[in-house]
Amino acid sequence: MSIMNSFSLKIKINKIYRFIIFGSVILFTSCEKRIDKIDKVEEIHKRDSIQLISDIPIIKGLKxxxxxxxxxxxxxxxxxxxxxxxxxxxxxxxxxxxxxxxxxxxxxxxxxxxxxxxxxxxxxxxxxxxxxxxxxxxxxxxxxxxxxxxxxxxxxxxxxxxxxxxxxxxxxxxxxxxxxxxxxxxxxxxxxxxxxxxxxxxxxxxxxxxxxxxxxxxxxxxxxxxxxxxxxxxxx
Structure with missing residues (x-):
């Protein structure tokens, strides 16, 4: 294999590594955002549920x-x-x-x-x-x-x-x-x-x-x- 071919192959491999690393970072970031969004939605639902429960009048009947x-x-x-x-x-x-x-x-x-x-x-x-x-x-x-x-x-x-x-x-x-x-x-x-x-x-x-x-x-x-x-x- 010639020196040029060897050099080209290394460049291609480096590009592939960089692409994999970049893709992993994007995927990880996307997952973090999705998890954060789910957490926020659950928090809103929990808050709304608490609000709904608090809106229900409690009847204090005689014992x-x-x-x-x-x-x-x-x-x-x-x-x-x-x-x-x-x-x-x-x-x-x-x-x-x-x-x-x-x-x-x-x-x-x-x-x-x-x-x-x-x-x-x-x-x-x-x-x-x-x-x-x-x-x-x-x-x-x-x-x-x-x-x-x-x-x-x-x-x-x-x-x-x-x-x-x-x-x-x-x-x-x-x-x-x-x-x-x-x-x-x-x-x-x-x-x-x-x-x-x-x-x-x-x-x-x-x-x-x-x-x-x-x-x-x-x-x-x-x-x-x-x-x-x-x-x-x-x-x-």
Whole structure:
């Protein structure tokens, strides 16, 4: 091999080495930038997640012991035969109203299926004999029901009946969707029937203006959530 050829070969090899080294540096730098970018994206996601979590309101519900003790020491009342079906025959000695912040499909009653108070109860107040008779009289009248209700159910007012400090019935009321539930059937809720006797039979169980007014009046006395309800004619 001639000296010129040998020299040319060395130059080519040096160029190849320099190209490999340069390429490695570029690749390493690119990887560093990519890793740095990924780290920054993860940091942003983490920060956003923390922000989202901090934006969720924390409901400080009353503790179970506090709720249980309140039931024990609440004053007793007597059932009133004039309150209408089914409460005229229900044996209870206390009714306690509960103000709770419910989300759809989370909690639809004050006391769950396991007999425990739900953790989002914000207020509790026993009903006097006068308050109990007034609201029960309204809730058993046909004139309180017969309007449409929405599919959602986010109750804020619960009425729990106790006998010897044990639950015998509970009612949950949602004025946002204009509906209610009761563990003991209230016949007046189903008096307005459509398509009776057919497969598509259904009842309008939503509150009328009279029914809504009775609920709102009670909440005003107790300083509960529905005390500031929007005008009853527009609340469906």
């Amino acid at each position: 179970e012991n506090e709720l249980i003790n309140y039931v024990k020491y609440a004053p007793t009342i007597k059932p009133n035969k004039n309150n209408g079906i089914p409460f005229n025959n229900l044996n209870y000695d206390k009714i306690i109203a509960y103000d709770f912040n419910c989300d759809e499909k989370m909690y639809d009653n004050v006391i769950d299926k396991n007999g425990k108070f739900i953790p989002i109860i914000e207020k509790q107040q026993f009903l006097t004999q006068k308050q109990a008779d007034k609201i029960l009289s309204a809730l058993t009248k046909k004139s309180s029901y017969g309007e449409a209700s929405a599919a959602c159910f986010n109750p804020h007012l619960g009425l729990v009946f106790f006998k010897n400090n044990k639950k015998v019935n509970q009612i949950s009321i949602c004025l946002d969707c204009n509906d209610s539930t009761s563990e003991i059937d209230i016949p007046a809720r189903r008096h307005k029937v459509f398509n009776k006797g057919t497969d598509s039979e259904y009842s309008f169980t939503g509150y009328t203006s009279k029914g809504k007014t009775a609920v709102i009046d009670l909440c005003k006395e107790l300083q509960f959530y529905y005390k500031s309800a929007i005008p009853i004619d527009t609340k469906k």
